Amino acid sequence: xxxxxxxxxxVILSEAASLELGCNYSYGGTVxxxxxxxxPGQHLQLLLKYFSGxxxxxGIKGFEAEFIKSKFSFNLRKPSVQWSDTAEYFCAVTSxxxxxxxxxxxxxxxxxxP
Amino acid sequence: xxxxxxxxxxxxxxxxxxxxxxxxxxxxHEYMSWYRxxxxxxxxxxxxxxxxEVTDKGDVPEGYKVSRKEKRNFPLILESPSPxxxxxYFCASSLQGVRSxxxxxxxxxxxxxx
Numbered sequence: 001x002x003x004x005x006x007x008x009x010x011v012i013l014s015e016a017a018s019l020e021l022g023c024n025y026s027y028g029g030t031v032x033x034x035x036x037x038x039x040p041g042q043h044l045q046l047l048l049k050y051f052s053g054x055x056x057x058x059g060i061k062g063f064e065a066e067f068i069k070s071k072f073s074f075n076l077r078k079p080s081v082q083w084s085d086t087a088e089y090f091c092a093v094t095s096x097x098x099x100x101x102x103x104x105x106x107x108x109x110x111x112x113x114p
Numbered sequence: 115x116x117x118x119x120x121x122x123x124x125x126x127x128x129x130x131x132x133x134x135x136x137x138x139x140x141x142x143h144e145y146m147s148w149y150r151x152x153x154x155x156x157x158x159x160x161x162x163x164x165x166x167e168v169t170d171k172g173d174v175p176e177g178y179k180v181s182r183k184e185k186r187n188f189p190l191i192l193e194s195p196s197p198x199x200x201x202x203y204f205c206a207s208s209l210q211g212v213r214s215x216x217x218x219x220x221x222x223x224x225x226x227x228x
Contacts, residue, residue: 009154034216043204044157044219090156094212101172102147102212104156 002027004093006105013081013112021076021108023065023091032094033074034102035065039087047089050074061085086112116141118220120205126226127195135190135223137205145208146188147172147217148180150201157204163188195227 007022025031032051036044048059055067065076074091091105118139127133139146147162149172159172163182177199179191188207192199202224206217 004156006156032212036219043221044217046216046218049216092157101159101162102157102217104149104158106154106156 002093002103004091004103004105006089006091006108008108009106011108011110013110015083015112015114016080017112019076019078019081019085019110021089021091021110023074023076023105024072025074025091025093025103026072027093033065033067034092035059035063035074035076036090036092036104037087038090038107044090047076081110081112083112083114086110116218118205118207118218120203120220120223122223123221124224126228128228129196130194133192133195133225135192135203135205135225137188137190137220138186139188139205139207139218140186141207141209141218142185143207143209143218144185145211146182147206147208148178148188148190149204149206150174151204151222152201160190160203192225195225197227199225200227201225 003026005024034049035047037047038044047063048057050057050067058064063078088107088109090107092102121136148160149157151157158174161180163169204222205220208217209215
C-alpha cells in the first residue's frame, strides 16, 4: 500500500534559521504531492502542490519544495523561518487508485522560538 | 466566502449515543471526504463521495456512516460511538478530484466519547 513518511516528528528552530522537512513516499508511478500546514487550533491549509513540470515548487509564505523522483522525496524548505511559522506540517500524496484519496504523513510539529 | 463548514466544533458525548457531524460546502464541489486526525498517525480517510448518492469507504470506515443526498452536504454519522472514536475530524471538498485540485478543509470537529 502507498505510504508517506515524514522523518522528523518535532523540530525546534530559532527565528531566521533555515528549515528543511523531509518527506518520502512509497509509490513508484505518477504522483501528485502536497504540503499542508495546520496552525494551532486551525484547519489544514494548502502550502504548495506538485503535479508535473518544474520539480522545484514555490508556495505561499516563502515555502518551497523539491520533487526528486529518483529519491521518492518531496522535501519542504524555507530559508528563514519566523515565529509565525510555528505549526504542524503534513506531506500528502495522491493514491495510485482513486481520485479522492489523499494519503498523509504523520506530520511534523515545528516550533520556532523568537 | 468559499468554505467548508463543519458543526459542531466541539462535542462531548457518551458511549452508544448516536450523533451526526454536519459538513457543508458552498463551492459546488463534486468530491467530499471525511478524515480523522490522531496524534502520530496524521490524517486517515474515513469515507469519501464523488457525487450525489455516490460514496465509498476510505481506510478507517468502521463505526461510521455517511450520506450524500445533496451536493453541498456530507454528514458523518456515528450510530454507536465508542471511546476509540475520540478524535479530531475534518471534512474536505474538491472541485473535481484530489489529483487536480487537492482538498479544501473545514475547521474541524473535536469529538470526545466518554
